[in-house]
């Protein structure tokens with residue numbers, strides 16, 4: 001059957017997972033629903049303990065949901081054991097067999113499936129080439145570097161040609177430079193194999209740079225799903241805005257709202273156009289979020305005024321910390337240019353100008 005574009009690889013429907021009983025119950029997942037498309041680089045992003053690994057384990061079949069369904073290409077896979085699912089996992093710890101060589105590690109899954117010897121040899125060679133590890137085929141995995149182990153773990157998971165690859169924080173043990181290299185490598189692998197990747201990280205920059213779409217999780221729930229740009233520019237909830245990037249939060253009164261847009265009045269009295277989250281009808285008072293790079297310092301006027309408290313130079317840009325007259329902090333980030341800064345100094349009275357289309361209303 002030819003693959004339809006944009007078909008769902010995985011559908012998670014109303015899935016909950018409760019661990020323990022009585023007083024020690026933990027709702028690791030609480031009514032989670034999400035669809036992951038074929039060939040998608042999909043990322044689960046959230047803080048420690050929010051349920052990322054639990055969701056991967058349910059998809060892989062290492063554990064069962066307390067409630068809800070998981071479909072793979074439209075079929076309920078609840079009763080399929082892990083080894084029968086066209087899903088493979090790269091664990092955070094790699095879990096390689098240290099007494100085996102690189103080649104033997106990659107062959108292992110294929111041997112378990114009872115593949116013919118010649119096919120296994122060809123497949124191992126292809127995988128070694130893919131992860132650029134041909135030269136180390138006969139080296140034991142206890143005698144290779146962390147980044148090399150990482151690539152062997154990937155090759156081993158890819159060897160049986162899974163439809164879906166689950167990657168649980170696969171880069172967290174690597175140093176910064178290697179991590180950056182592996183990020184590019186992973187994108188290349190996904191592109192070349194066409195496999196659906198479900199990638200887990202708690203690193204927001206990694207999520208933004210690598211993913212087609214991101215699901216932001218908190219306390220067993222998925223709060224928002226969208227492209228990196230959606231998630232960054234149009235966070236729907238305070239948690240999402242706070243977790244990803246830096247944010248300024250302003251309390252505001254709703255003056256009018258229609259068709260996904262609102263006019264809000266800030267404490268300074270200034271009225272501002274702001275975007276509404278999809279399908280959201282605001283009440284009288286809302287919180288508005290503005291990213292620091294979407295605001296500018298001005299000597300006079302602006303949407304809000306205050307006193308400049310701190311100027312922090314970052315090389316490429318400068319962060320200005322303002323204490324607003326209406327109370328609360330506001331950070332402005334401006335790119336540095338050859339002509340230098342405008343001479344703002346701590347103690348100055350300043351205005352904060354907010355760019356058009358920069359303000360976003362939050363649901364909570």
Ligand SMILES: Nc1ncnc2c1ncn2[C@@H]1O[C@H](COP(=O)(O)OP(=O)(O)OP(=O)(O)O)[C@@H](O)[C@H]1O
Pocket residue numbers: 019020026027028046047048049050051052053054055202
């Ligand atoms: N086997 C278990 N028994 C009891 N509680 C568990 C079990 N596994 C996970 N939990 C709990 O479920 C919640 C979610 O855990 P999970 O491992 O999915 O988090 P995570 O998002 O992967 O976190 P991290 O980023 O630290 O890996 C946590 O509160 C955790 O303590």
Ligand SMILES: [Mg+2]
Pocket residue numbers: 052053054168
């Ligand atoms: Mg985890």
